[in-house]
Amino acid sequence: MAVDMGKLRWGELEDDAEDLDFLxxxxxxxGPDENGVKKVxxxxxxxxxxxxxxxxxxxxxxxxxxxLSKRALERRSWPKFGDAAHEDAGARLTxxxxxEILLERPRAPGSKAEEPKVAGDPLAAMGKAGAVLMVxxxxxxxxxxxxxxxxxxxxxxxxxxxxxxxxxxxxxxSSAGTGKGTYVPPSMRAGAERSGTEMRRRNDENSxxxxxxxxxxxxxxxxxxxxxxxxxxRVYVAVDQKTGVSRGFGFVNFVNREDAERAIxxxxxxxxxxxxLRVEWATPRPN
DNA sequence: AATGAGCGC
Numbered sequence: 630m631a632v633d634m635g636k637l638r639w640g641e642l643e644d645d646a647e648d649l650d651f652l653x654x655x656x657x658x659x660g661p662d663e664n665g666v667k668k669v670x671x672x673x674x675x676x677x678x679x680x681x682x683x684x685x686x687x688x689x690x691x692x693x694x695x696x697l698s699k700r701a702l703e704r705r706s707w708p709k710f711g712d713a714a715h716e717d718a719g720a721r722l723t724x725x726x727x728x729e730i731l732l733e734r735p736r737a738p739g740s741k742a743e744e745p746k747v748a749g750d751p752l753a754a755m756g757k758a759g760a761v762l763m764v765x766x767x768x769x770x771x772x773x774x775x776x777x778x779x780x781x782x783x784x785x786x787x788x789x790x791x792x793x794x795x796x797x798x799x800x801x802x803s804s805a806g807t808g809k810g811t812y813v814p815p816s817m818r819a820g821a822e823r824s825g826t827e828m829r830r831r832n833d834e835n836s837x838x839x840x841x842x843x844x845x846x847x848x849x850x851x852x853x854x855x856x857x858x859x860x861x862x863r864v865y866v867a868v869d870q871k872t873g874v875s876r877g878f879g880f881v882n883f884v885n886r887e888d889a890e891r892a893i894x895x896x897x898x899x900x901x902x903x904x905x906l907r908v909e910w911a912t913p914r915p916n
Numbered sequence: 917a918a919t920g921a922g923c924g925c
Binding site: 802836838840841863865866867868876877878880907911912913914915 | 917918919920921
């Protein structure tokens with residue numbers, strides 16, 4: 630058999646050698662004899678490719694006929710139970726049970742009762758009433774995704790070491806932020822309907838354009854980078870609709886203009902993912 | 917080098 634050695638790796642060569650086992654005589658089992666001695670004779674190739682015979686001799690426990698029948702007889706004297714209780718004695722030695730037997734699944738101590746599993750997509754299987762109960766513990770969004778599927782799940786903890794922080798970012802001082810200073814509920818977002826004097830127009834004014842992003846920088850990365858300056862309402866990375874590849878720029882919208890300004894001052898020229906970011910005010914999108 | 921999506925009226 631001609632083999633192109635250049636295309637084979639050693640692991641494949643090994644497999645190839647094993648394939649030759651069909652050339653060996655079949656395994657032979659002799660016994661066990663009256664003394665319980667069993668011999669297994671098998672053949673294999675040694676490291677040099679020579680056929681060798683290997684004989685293994687073992688002594689098996691003798692199960693005498695008397696011993697077996699004694700135990701079987703003992704079982705026959707057991708009182709019948711279940712469906713078998715209605716059978717004539719000795720009519721059948723074995724039978725298939727049609728009884729329903731509920732098995733308890735062992736659980737870790739202290740674990741909660743199992744939730745009923747729904748086949749298929751749990752979100753789709755759930756009615757609207759159920760969806761309301763679904764609240765992402767990371768970003769707080771309702772009825773959209775589970776915590777485990779949150780796009781920001783990796784960013785749940787604030788990076789304390791990173792650059793500077795807006796004054797009062799830790800607490801409620803930040804005007805529109807929640808405790809963590811990042812998630813802004815819809816009712817508080819720019820452009821949301823507000824009572825009284827505030828404008829209803831969508832607010833794109835605190836929009837920052839970020840260019841020279843590496844191809845694999847995505848929205849959660851941008852959020853992680855910019856959230857330290859204050860509450861962010863939106864991150865967006867422009868993506869080629871055809872290929873899905875990042876176009877290398879994006880936008881970050883801030884609740885507060887001062888936060889956006891500080892982000893620009895701090896991050897413009899900042900080295901990120903081996904590239905030097907450009908961060909500047911975005912010209913508002915025509916609408 | 918570069919300024920974003922899609923929804924509904």
